[in-house]
Amino acid sequence: MKKVIAAILTAVLLLFCTACQTEKAAKEGGAAVFLPVESGQPERLAEETPAPSSDAIPFPQGGEPINRFDLQFTLDDASHTLVVQEKLKYYNGTGNGLTELYFNLYPNAFQTDGGGIELKTFEIEGEASELAQADGTVWKTELPEELPAGETVGIQMEYIVCIPNINNRFGYQDEVYNLGNCVITPAVYGENGWTVEPYVDLGDAFYTDIADYTAEIEVPDGYMIAAGGTETQPGIFEARNVRDFVFCAGKAYEQRSAEVQGTEIHVFCDKELPETGEFLLDAACKALTLYNELLGRYPYDTLTVVSSGLTGGVSGTEYPTLIMVAPEVPLEQFEMGISGSDGPGREYYEAQLAVTVAHEVAYQWFYGIVGNDQIQDPWLDEGFCRFAEYFYEQEYLPEEIEGFYWKRERFKDTDVMQRGGNENTISDQTKIGGSLYDWLNEPAEYSSGVYDKPAAMLYQMMLQMGGEQFLNALKEYVAVFAWDFVSPGDFRAFWNGKEDFSELFALYMGEA
Known part of the structure:
Protein backbone atom coordinates (compact mmCIF):
# COMPACT_ATOMS: atom_id res chain seq x y z
CA MET A 1 0.00 0.00 0.00
CA LYS A 2 1.48 3.32 -1.00
CA LYS A 3 2.34 5.93 1.62
CA VAL A 4 -0.30 8.58 1.99
CA ILE A 5 -1.25 11.65 3.95
CA ALA A 6 -3.23 10.71 7.04
CA ALA A 7 -5.42 12.72 9.38
CA ILE A 8 -5.21 12.87 13.17
CA LEU A 9 -8.66 12.26 14.54
CA THR A 10 -9.53 13.45 18.05
CA ALA A 11 -9.11 11.29 21.15
CA VAL A 12 -12.86 11.01 21.51
CA LEU A 13 -13.33 9.98 17.88
CA LEU A 14 -10.55 7.38 17.77
CA LEU A 15 -8.55 6.69 14.64
CA PHE A 16 -8.17 3.11 13.68
CA CYS A 17 -7.67 0.58 10.96
CA THR A 18 -7.07 -3.17 10.70
CA ALA A 19 -5.78 -5.89 8.57
CA CYS A 20 -7.92 -7.37 5.86
CA GLN A 21 -7.43 -11.13 5.82
CA THR A 22 -8.39 -13.11 2.78
CA GLU A 23 -8.52 -16.85 2.50
CA LYS A 24 -5.21 -16.79 0.63
CA ALA A 25 -3.17 -14.47 2.84
CA ALA A 26 -3.35 -11.93 5.62
CA LYS A 27 -2.61 -8.36 4.62
CA GLU A 28 -1.24 -6.46 7.58
CA GLY A 29 -1.61 -2.72 8.02
CA GLY A 30 -4.42 -0.23 7.94
CA ALA A 31 -5.76 2.51 5.79
CA ALA A 32 -4.46 6.03 6.09
CA VAL A 33 -6.48 9.04 5.01
CA PHE A 34 -5.78 11.23 1.98
CA LEU A 35 -6.21 14.93 2.34
CA PRO A 36 -6.09 17.42 -0.51
CA VAL A 37 -2.80 19.17 -1.11
CA GLU A 38 -4.70 22.43 -1.26
CA SER A 39 -5.62 22.10 2.43
CA GLY A 40 -2.17 23.22 3.45
CA GLN A 41 -1.71 20.37 5.89
CA PRO A 42 1.70 18.82 6.57
CA GLU A 43 2.69 16.00 4.23
CA ARG A 44 1.84 13.35 6.83
CA LEU A 45 -0.11 14.09 9.97
CA ALA A 46 0.03 10.71 11.65
CA GLU A 47 1.08 7.13 11.14
CA GLU A 48 -1.49 4.35 11.03
CA THR A 49 -2.46 3.09 14.47
CA PRO A 50 -3.95 -0.23 15.55
CA ALA A 51 -7.70 -0.26 15.81
CA PRO A 52 -9.43 -0.62 19.15
CA SER A 53 -11.83 -3.53 19.27
CA SER A 54 -14.91 -1.92 20.75
CA ASP A 55 -15.44 1.47 19.11
CA ALA A 56 -18.12 0.52 16.59
CA ILE A 57 -20.92 3.02 16.10
CA PRO A 58 -23.28 2.01 18.91
CA PHE A 59 -26.76 0.79 18.14
CA PRO A 60 -29.60 2.72 19.79
CA GLN A 61 -29.61 1.93 23.50
CA GLY A 62 -32.47 2.39 25.92
CA GLY A 63 -34.59 4.33 23.46
CA GLU A 64 -38.03 3.71 22.07
CA PRO A 65 -38.87 0.31 20.56
CA ILE A 66 -38.76 -0.08 16.79
CA ASN A 67 -40.80 -2.05 14.28
CA ARG A 68 -40.24 -5.80 14.30
CA PHE A 69 -40.68 -8.10 11.29
CA ASP A 70 -40.92 -11.89 11.33
CA LEU A 71 -40.82 -13.15 7.77
CA GLN A 72 -41.08 -16.49 6.00
CA PHE A 73 -40.09 -16.61 2.33
CA THR A 74 -40.62 -19.49 -0.07
CA LEU A 75 -39.09 -19.07 -3.52
CA ASP A 76 -40.67 -20.99 -6.42
CA ASP A 77 -38.39 -20.95 -9.47
CA ALA A 78 -40.98 -22.68 -11.63
CA SER A 79 -43.57 -19.92 -11.28
CA HIS A 80 -41.01 -17.21 -10.46
CA THR A 81 -42.89 -16.20 -7.36
CA LEU A 82 -42.08 -15.57 -3.73
CA VAL A 83 -44.62 -16.55 -1.09
CA VAL A 84 -44.30 -14.28 1.94
CA GLN A 85 -45.79 -14.73 5.38
CA GLU A 86 -45.24 -11.55 7.33
CA LYS A 87 -45.82 -10.71 10.96
CA LEU A 88 -45.23 -7.08 11.81
CA LYS A 89 -45.26 -5.59 15.28
CA TYR A 90 -45.75 -1.92 14.45
CA TYR A 91 -44.67 0.55 17.10
CA ASN A 92 -46.31 3.97 17.15
CA GLY A 93 -43.37 6.27 17.77
CA THR A 94 -45.03 9.24 16.06
CA GLY A 95 -46.08 11.01 19.23
CA ASN A 96 -49.67 11.06 17.99
CA GLY A 97 -52.59 8.68 18.11
CA LEU A 98 -53.03 6.86 14.79
CA THR A 99 -56.26 5.79 13.13
CA GLU A 100 -54.67 4.49 9.93
CA LEU A 101 -51.39 3.04 8.71
CA TYR A 102 -49.70 3.49 5.33
CA PHE A 103 -47.57 0.86 3.58
CA ASN A 104 -45.24 0.68 0.59
CA LEU A 105 -45.85 -2.12 -1.92
CA TYR A 106 -42.87 -1.53 -4.19
CA PRO A 107 -43.23 -4.66 -6.39
CA ASN A 108 -46.45 -3.18 -7.78
CA ALA A 109 -44.32 -0.65 -9.66
CA PHE A 110 -43.24 -3.51 -11.95
CA GLN A 111 -46.64 -4.77 -13.06
CA THR A 112 -45.99 -3.99 -16.72
CA ASP A 113 -42.97 -6.31 -16.49
CA GLY A 114 -44.89 -9.11 -14.80
CA GLY A 115 -44.14 -8.10 -11.21
CA GLY A 116 -46.48 -7.20 -8.39
CA ILE A 117 -48.05 -8.33 -5.13
CA GLU A 118 -51.10 -10.53 -4.76
CA LEU A 119 -52.35 -10.01 -1.21
CA LYS A 120 -53.97 -13.19 0.14
CA THR A 121 -54.74 -12.21 3.74
CA PHE A 122 -54.37 -9.08 5.85
CA GLU A 123 -55.18 -9.08 9.55
CA ILE A 124 -54.89 -6.62 12.42
CA GLU A 125 -54.53 -8.35 15.79
CA GLY A 126 -55.99 -11.51 14.28
CA GLU A 127 -59.05 -9.83 12.76
CA ALA A 128 -59.51 -9.66 8.99
CA SER A 129 -58.90 -6.24 7.48
CA GLU A 130 -57.83 -4.87 4.13
CA LEU A 131 -55.43 -2.60 2.34
CA ALA A 132 -56.64 0.07 -0.07
CA GLN A 133 -54.54 1.90 -2.63
CA ALA A 134 -53.73 5.46 -1.61
CA ASP A 135 -51.37 6.61 -4.35
CA GLY A 136 -49.41 4.37 -6.72
CA THR A 137 -47.34 1.93 -4.67
CA VAL A 138 -48.54 3.44 -1.38
CA TRP A 139 -51.50 1.68 0.29
CA LYS A 140 -53.30 2.24 3.58
CA THR A 141 -55.46 0.48 6.15
CA GLU A 142 -57.91 1.81 8.69
CA LEU A 143 -57.21 0.68 12.25
CA PRO A 144 -60.16 -0.82 14.17
CA GLU A 145 -59.41 1.60 16.99
CA GLU A 146 -56.97 4.43 17.57
CA LEU A 147 -53.41 3.31 18.30
CA PRO A 148 -52.09 5.51 21.11
CA ALA A 149 -48.59 6.96 20.94
CA GLY A 150 -46.05 4.55 22.40
CA GLU A 151 -48.21 1.47 21.81
CA THR A 152 -47.86 -1.40 19.33
CA VAL A 153 -50.22 -3.26 17.06
CA GLY A 154 -49.81 -6.67 15.43
CA ILE A 155 -50.23 -6.96 11.65
CA GLN A 156 -50.28 -10.34 9.93
CA MET A 157 -50.37 -10.83 6.17
CA GLU A 158 -49.68 -13.38 3.48
CA TYR A 159 -48.94 -12.42 -0.08
CA ILE A 160 -47.40 -13.66 -3.29
CA VAL A 161 -44.73 -11.58 -4.96
CA CYS A 162 -44.56 -12.05 -8.72
CA ILE A 163 -40.94 -11.59 -9.79
CA PRO A 164 -40.40 -9.95 -13.18
CA ASN A 165 -37.98 -11.34 -15.74
CA ILE A 166 -35.86 -8.19 -15.88
CA ASN A 167 -32.34 -6.94 -15.19
CA ASN A 168 -32.98 -5.27 -11.85
CA ARG A 169 -32.40 -5.37 -8.11
CA PHE A 170 -35.92 -6.84 -8.14
CA GLY A 171 -36.05 -9.47 -10.86
CA TYR A 172 -34.67 -12.76 -12.14
CA GLN A 173 -32.63 -14.06 -15.06
CA ASP A 174 -30.63 -17.22 -15.70
CA GLU A 175 -31.34 -18.90 -12.34
CA VAL A 176 -30.37 -15.76 -10.42
CA TYR A 177 -32.92 -13.91 -8.29
CA ASN A 178 -32.55 -10.43 -6.82
CA LEU A 179 -35.26 -9.81 -4.26
CA GLY A 180 -34.86 -6.24 -3.16
CA ASN A 181 -37.77 -4.32 -1.60
CA CYS A 182 -40.15 -7.28 -1.75
CA VAL A 183 -41.37 -6.83 1.83
CA ILE A 184 -44.48 -4.76 2.53
CA THR A 185 -43.17 -2.06 4.88
CA PRO A 186 -44.81 0.84 6.73
CA ALA A 187 -44.36 4.30 5.31
CA VAL A 188 -42.49 6.87 7.38
CA TYR A 189 -44.53 9.17 9.59
CA GLY A 190 -42.75 12.52 9.57
CA GLU A 191 -43.26 16.06 10.83
CA ASN A 192 -46.10 16.57 8.36
CA GLY A 193 -47.77 13.22 8.90
CA TRP A 194 -47.60 10.17 6.66
CA THR A 195 -45.06 10.31 3.85
CA VAL A 196 -46.91 9.24 0.73
CA GLU A 197 -44.21 8.85 -1.93
CA PRO A 198 -45.00 6.40 -4.74
CA TYR A 199 -42.07 4.53 -6.29
CA VAL A 200 -40.35 6.24 -9.19
CA ASP A 201 -37.98 4.47 -11.57
CA LEU A 202 -34.94 6.61 -10.86
CA GLY A 203 -32.22 6.26 -8.25
CA ASP A 204 -33.11 4.62 -4.93
CA ALA A 205 -36.74 5.56 -4.43
CA PHE A 206 -37.02 4.21 -0.87
CA TYR A 207 -37.63 5.82 2.51
CA THR A 208 -37.95 3.51 5.50
CA ASP A 209 -37.54 3.44 9.27
CA ILE A 210 -34.98 1.45 11.22
CA ALA A 211 -36.42 -1.96 12.15
CA ASP A 212 -35.49 -5.48 13.25
CA TYR A 213 -35.97 -8.41 10.87
CA THR A 214 -35.98 -12.17 11.30
CA ALA A 215 -36.29 -14.04 8.02
CA GLU A 216 -36.65 -17.75 7.30
CA ILE A 217 -35.85 -18.38 3.64
CA GLU A 218 -36.67 -21.54 1.70
CA VAL A 219 -35.26 -21.91 -1.81
CA PRO A 220 -35.30 -24.80 -4.31
CA ASP A 221 -32.51 -27.37 -4.26
CA GLY A 222 -29.30 -26.14 -5.81
CA TYR A 223 -29.78 -22.48 -4.92
CA MET A 224 -27.46 -20.60 -2.56
CA ILE A 225 -28.81 -17.72 -0.46
CA ALA A 226 -27.05 -14.38 -0.04
CA ALA A 227 -28.99 -12.27 2.45
CA GLY A 228 -28.72 -9.19 4.57
CA GLY A 229 -28.00 -9.63 8.26
CA THR A 230 -26.44 -12.67 9.93
CA GLU A 231 -27.32 -16.30 9.27
CA THR A 232 -28.02 -17.71 12.74
CA GLN A 233 -29.21 -21.12 11.51
CA PRO A 234 -29.33 -22.62 8.02
CA GLY A 235 -31.76 -20.46 6.07
CA ILE A 236 -32.58 -18.16 9.02
CA PHE A 237 -31.25 -14.61 9.07
CA GLU A 238 -31.32 -11.89 11.73
CA ALA A 239 -30.94 -8.26 10.68
CA ARG A 240 -31.11 -5.73 13.50
CA ASN A 241 -31.35 -1.96 13.21
CA VAL A 242 -31.61 -1.87 9.43
CA ARG A 243 -33.83 0.08 7.06
CA ASP A 244 -34.48 -2.77 4.59
CA PHE A 245 -34.15 -6.52 4.28
CA VAL A 246 -33.00 -8.07 1.02
CA PHE A 247 -31.79 -11.41 -0.28
CA CYS A 248 -30.56 -12.95 -3.50
CA ALA A 249 -30.56 -16.57 -4.63
CA GLY A 250 -28.54 -18.22 -7.37
CA LYS A 251 -27.46 -21.62 -8.60
CA ALA A 252 -24.00 -20.60 -9.79
CA TYR A 253 -22.84 -18.74 -6.68
CA GLU A 254 -19.54 -19.49 -5.05
CA GLN A 255 -18.88 -17.91 -1.65
CA ARG A 256 -15.58 -16.52 -0.39
CA SER A 257 -15.07 -14.69 2.89
CA ALA A 258 -12.70 -12.57 4.92
CA GLU A 259 -12.79 -10.69 8.22
CA VAL A 260 -12.19 -6.99 8.86
CA GLN A 261 -12.26 -5.70 12.43
CA GLY A 262 -14.73 -8.32 13.56
CA THR A 263 -16.97 -7.97 10.49
CA GLU A 264 -17.31 -10.99 8.22
CA ILE A 265 -17.29 -10.02 4.56
CA HIS A 266 -18.95 -12.52 2.23
CA VAL A 267 -18.73 -12.34 -1.55
CA PHE A 268 -21.09 -14.34 -3.76
CA CYS A 269 -19.91 -14.57 -7.34
CA ASP A 270 -20.36 -16.97 -10.26
CA LYS A 271 -18.16 -20.00 -9.68
CA GLU A 272 -16.81 -19.57 -13.21
CA LEU A 273 -15.40 -16.16 -12.24
CA PRO A 274 -13.05 -16.82 -9.31
CA GLU A 275 -10.67 -13.99 -10.20
CA THR A 276 -13.49 -11.47 -10.22
CA GLY A 277 -14.74 -12.84 -6.90
CA GLU A 278 -11.32 -12.48 -5.29
CA PHE A 279 -11.03 -8.93 -6.58
CA LEU A 280 -14.43 -8.01 -5.14
CA LEU A 281 -13.45 -9.43 -1.77
CA ASP A 282 -10.22 -7.44 -1.73
CA ALA A 283 -12.00 -4.21 -2.74
CA ALA A 284 -14.67 -4.68 -0.06
CA CYS A 285 -12.02 -5.31 2.60
CA LYS A 286 -10.19 -2.15 1.63
CA ALA A 287 -13.32 -0.02 1.53
CA LEU A 288 -14.54 -1.21 4.91
CA THR A 289 -11.12 -0.66 6.49
CA LEU A 290 -10.92 2.88 5.14
CA TYR A 291 -14.45 3.92 6.03
CA ASN A 292 -14.15 2.42 9.49
CA GLU A 293 -11.40 4.94 10.06
CA LEU A 294 -13.07 7.89 8.37
CA LEU A 295 -16.66 7.48 9.49
CA GLY A 296 -16.74 5.33 12.63
CA ARG A 297 -16.52 1.58 12.73
CA TYR A 298 -19.19 -0.39 10.92
CA PRO A 299 -21.58 -1.72 13.59
CA TYR A 300 -22.86 -4.89 11.93
CA ASP A 301 -21.43 -8.41 12.04
CA THR A 302 -21.57 -9.01 8.30
CA LEU A 303 -21.26 -7.28 4.96
CA THR A 304 -22.33 -9.20 1.86
CA VAL A 305 -21.33 -8.45 -1.73
CA VAL A 306 -23.33 -10.12 -4.51
CA SER A 307 -22.06 -10.07 -8.08
CA SER A 308 -25.25 -10.83 -9.94
CA GLY A 309 -25.18 -8.58 -12.97
CA LEU A 310 -28.85 -7.80 -12.41
CA THR A 311 -28.86 -4.19 -11.26
CA GLY A 312 -30.94 -2.53 -13.93
CA GLY A 313 -28.16 -1.28 -16.18
CA VAL A 314 -26.23 0.42 -13.38
CA SER A 315 -22.96 -0.75 -11.92
CA GLY A 316 -24.23 -1.33 -8.39
CA THR A 317 -27.00 -0.96 -5.90
CA GLU A 318 -27.10 -1.12 -2.14
CA TYR A 319 -28.99 -2.22 0.94
CA PRO A 320 -28.02 -2.28 4.62
CA THR A 321 -25.42 -5.05 5.07
CA LEU A 322 -25.74 -6.20 1.42
CA ILE A 323 -24.66 -4.65 -1.86
CA MET A 324 -25.11 -5.85 -5.43
CA VAL A 325 -22.55 -5.11 -8.12
CA ALA A 326 -22.49 -5.74 -11.86
CA PRO A 327 -18.94 -5.83 -13.26
CA GLU A 328 -18.81 -4.19 -16.66
CA VAL A 329 -16.61 -7.05 -17.80
CA PRO A 330 -15.35 -10.07 -15.83
CA LEU A 331 -11.64 -9.88 -15.12
CA GLU A 332 -11.24 -13.40 -16.48
CA GLN A 333 -11.62 -12.10 -20.01
CA PHE A 334 -8.17 -10.55 -19.83
CA GLU A 335 -6.64 -13.92 -18.99
CA MET A 336 -8.41 -15.37 -22.01
CA GLY A 337 -7.04 -12.65 -24.28
CA ILE A 338 -10.43 -11.39 -25.45
CA SER A 339 -10.34 -7.92 -23.95
CA GLY A 340 -9.83 -6.25 -27.31
CA SER A 341 -6.99 -3.97 -28.32
CA ASP A 342 -8.98 -0.79 -28.84
CA GLY A 343 -10.85 -0.65 -25.53
CA PRO A 344 -9.66 0.26 -22.02
CA GLY A 345 -7.14 -2.01 -20.36
CA ARG A 346 -7.52 -4.27 -17.37
CA GLU A 347 -6.36 -1.56 -14.95
CA TYR A 348 -9.23 0.66 -16.05
CA TYR A 349 -11.89 -2.01 -15.48
CA GLU A 350 -10.37 -2.93 -12.13
CA ALA A 351 -10.54 0.70 -11.05
CA GLN A 352 -14.15 1.05 -12.18
CA LEU A 353 -15.17 -2.10 -10.33
CA ALA A 354 -13.28 -1.17 -7.16
CA VAL A 355 -14.82 2.30 -7.06
CA THR A 356 -18.29 0.80 -7.55
CA VAL A 357 -17.72 -1.38 -4.49
CA ALA A 358 -16.40 1.61 -2.57
CA HIS A 359 -19.49 3.67 -3.40
CA GLU A 360 -21.93 0.97 -2.34
CA VAL A 361 -20.02 0.22 0.87
CA ALA A 362 -20.15 3.93 1.76
CA TYR A 363 -23.92 3.66 1.55
CA GLN A 364 -23.80 1.58 4.72
CA TRP A 365 -23.13 4.86 6.53
CA PHE A 366 -25.07 7.27 4.32
CA TYR A 367 -28.68 6.20 4.32
CA GLY A 368 -27.96 2.94 6.14
CA ILE A 369 -26.87 4.57 9.42
CA VAL A 370 -27.50 8.26 8.69
CA GLY A 371 -30.91 8.12 7.05
CA ASN A 372 -32.56 10.58 4.68
CA ASP A 373 -35.57 10.75 2.41
CA GLN A 374 -33.99 9.29 -0.71
CA ILE A 375 -36.93 10.41 -2.83
CA GLN A 376 -37.12 14.05 -1.75
CA ASP A 377 -33.41 14.59 -0.99
CA PRO A 378 -31.37 11.96 -2.85
CA TRP A 379 -28.19 14.06 -2.77
Missing part, protein backbone atom coordinates in the same frame (compact mmCIF):
# COMPACT_ATOMS: atom_id res chain seq x y z
CA LEU A 380 -27.87 13.65 0.99
CA ASP A 381 -26.72 10.06 0.61
CA GLU A 382 -25.46 9.89 -2.97
CA GLY A 383 -23.32 13.00 -2.63
CA PHE A 384 -21.55 11.65 0.44
CA CYS A 385 -21.05 8.25 -1.23
CA ARG A 386 -19.57 9.87 -4.33
CA PHE A 387 -17.29 11.96 -2.09
CA ALA A 388 -16.21 8.77 -0.27
CA GLU A 389 -15.03 7.35 -3.61
CA TYR A 390 -12.39 10.08 -3.69
CA PHE A 391 -10.73 8.78 -0.53
CA TYR A 392 -10.76 5.22 -1.84
CA GLU A 393 -9.16 6.28 -5.11
CA GLN A 394 -6.47 8.28 -3.34
CA GLU A 395 -5.72 5.45 -0.92
CA TYR A 396 -5.71 2.38 -3.10
CA LEU A 397 -5.54 3.12 -6.83
CA PRO A 398 -2.43 3.71 -8.94
CA GLU A 399 -1.63 7.33 -9.64
CA GLU A 400 -2.11 6.96 -13.40
CA ILE A 401 -4.83 4.91 -15.10
CA GLU A 402 -5.41 5.51 -18.78
CA GLY A 403 -8.95 6.69 -19.46
CA PHE A 404 -9.97 6.74 -15.80
CA TYR A 405 -11.64 9.96 -14.62
CA TRP A 406 -10.44 10.70 -11.11
CA LYS A 407 -13.02 12.07 -8.72
CA ARG A 408 -10.74 14.89 -7.66
CA GLU A 409 -10.59 16.11 -11.25
CA ARG A 410 -14.34 15.70 -11.57
CA PHE A 411 -14.86 17.78 -8.44
CA LYS A 412 -12.65 20.52 -9.87
CA ASP A 413 -14.51 20.49 -13.19
CA THR A 414 -17.86 20.56 -11.42
CA ASP A 415 -16.70 23.47 -9.27
CA VAL A 416 -15.62 25.43 -12.35
CA MET A 417 -19.01 24.86 -13.93
CA GLN A 418 -20.92 25.72 -10.77
CA ARG A 419 -19.00 28.96 -10.34
CA GLY A 420 -19.68 30.02 -13.91
CA GLY A 421 -16.29 29.52 -15.50
CA ASN A 422 -15.65 29.35 -19.22
CA GLU A 423 -16.89 25.76 -19.40
CA ASN A 424 -20.28 26.45 -17.86
CA THR A 425 -23.64 26.00 -19.51
CA ILE A 426 -27.12 26.85 -18.25
CA SER A 427 -27.68 23.26 -17.16
CA ASP A 428 -24.39 23.30 -15.28
CA GLN A 429 -25.81 26.04 -13.07
CA THR A 430 -28.52 23.72 -11.71
CA LYS A 431 -28.50 23.87 -7.93
CA ILE A 432 -28.21 20.89 -5.62
CA GLY A 433 -31.62 19.78 -4.41
CA GLY A 434 -34.85 18.54 -5.87
CA SER A 435 -36.65 15.24 -5.60
CA LEU A 436 -36.46 12.19 -7.83
CA TYR A 437 -39.78 13.34 -9.27
CA ASP A 438 -38.10 16.61 -10.26
CA TRP A 439 -35.05 14.87 -11.73
CA LEU A 440 -37.27 12.74 -13.95
CA ASN A 441 -37.82 15.94 -15.92
CA GLU A 442 -34.08 16.58 -16.16
CA PRO A 443 -32.54 13.11 -16.44
CA ALA A 444 -29.43 14.40 -18.19
CA GLU A 445 -28.54 16.51 -15.14
CA TYR A 446 -29.43 13.86 -12.54
CA SER A 447 -25.93 12.44 -12.08
CA SER A 448 -24.35 15.87 -11.78
CA GLY A 449 -26.96 17.35 -9.46
CA VAL A 450 -27.34 14.35 -7.16
CA TYR A 451 -23.83 12.85 -7.20
CA ASP A 452 -21.07 15.11 -8.50
CA LYS A 453 -22.06 18.59 -7.38
CA PRO A 454 -22.83 17.58 -3.77
CA ALA A 455 -19.50 15.75 -3.67
CA ALA A 456 -17.72 18.77 -5.13
CA MET A 457 -19.33 20.93 -2.45
CA LEU A 458 -18.10 18.57 0.27
CA TYR A 459 -14.64 18.69 -1.28
CA GLN A 460 -14.68 22.52 -1.19
CA MET A 461 -15.89 22.38 2.42
CA MET A 462 -12.88 20.24 3.27
CA LEU A 463 -10.54 22.72 1.60
CA GLN A 464 -12.10 25.64 3.44
CA MET A 465 -12.22 23.97 6.84
CA GLY A 466 -8.91 22.14 6.68
CA GLY A 467 -8.53 18.41 6.29
CA GLU A 468 -8.06 17.35 9.90
CA GLN A 469 -10.89 19.50 11.23
CA PHE A 470 -13.23 18.45 8.44
CA LEU A 471 -12.63 14.74 8.99
CA ASN A 472 -13.22 15.13 12.72
CA ALA A 473 -16.51 16.87 11.94
CA LEU A 474 -17.46 14.26 9.35
CA LYS A 475 -17.17 11.50 11.91
CA GLU A 476 -19.17 13.59 14.36
CA TYR A 477 -21.85 14.16 11.70
CA VAL A 478 -22.31 10.39 11.41
CA ALA A 479 -22.46 9.98 15.20
CA VAL A 480 -24.97 12.81 15.68
CA PHE A 481 -27.45 11.61 13.06
CA ALA A 482 -26.94 7.84 13.42
CA TRP A 483 -30.20 5.84 13.31
CA ASP A 484 -32.17 8.99 12.51
CA PHE A 485 -33.04 11.00 9.42
CA VAL A 486 -31.16 14.08 8.28
CA SER A 487 -32.75 16.84 6.20
CA PRO A 488 -31.12 19.61 4.12
CA GLY A 489 -31.87 21.97 7.00
CA ASP A 490 -30.12 19.63 9.43
CA PHE A 491 -27.16 19.42 7.06
CA ARG A 492 -26.83 23.20 6.83
CA ALA A 493 -27.23 23.72 10.58
CA PHE A 494 -24.63 21.10 11.51
CA TRP A 495 -21.93 22.25 9.12
CA ASN A 496 -22.52 25.96 9.63
CA GLY A 497 -22.01 25.21 13.30
CA LYS A 498 -18.48 24.08 12.44
CA GLU A 499 -17.56 26.74 9.90
CA ASP A 500 -19.32 29.55 8.07
CA PHE A 501 -20.22 27.81 4.83
CA SER A 502 -23.10 30.17 4.00
CA GLU A 503 -21.40 31.50 0.85
CA LEU A 504 -20.52 28.03 -0.38
CA PHE A 505 -24.00 26.69 0.39
CA ALA A 506 -25.61 29.59 -1.45
CA LEU A 507 -23.43 28.90 -4.46
CA TYR A 508 -24.26 25.21 -4.64
CA MET A 509 -27.70 24.95 -3.04
CA GLY A 510 -29.11 28.45 -3.25
CA GLU A 511 -30.30 30.49 -0.31
CA ALA A 512 -31.91 28.51 2.50
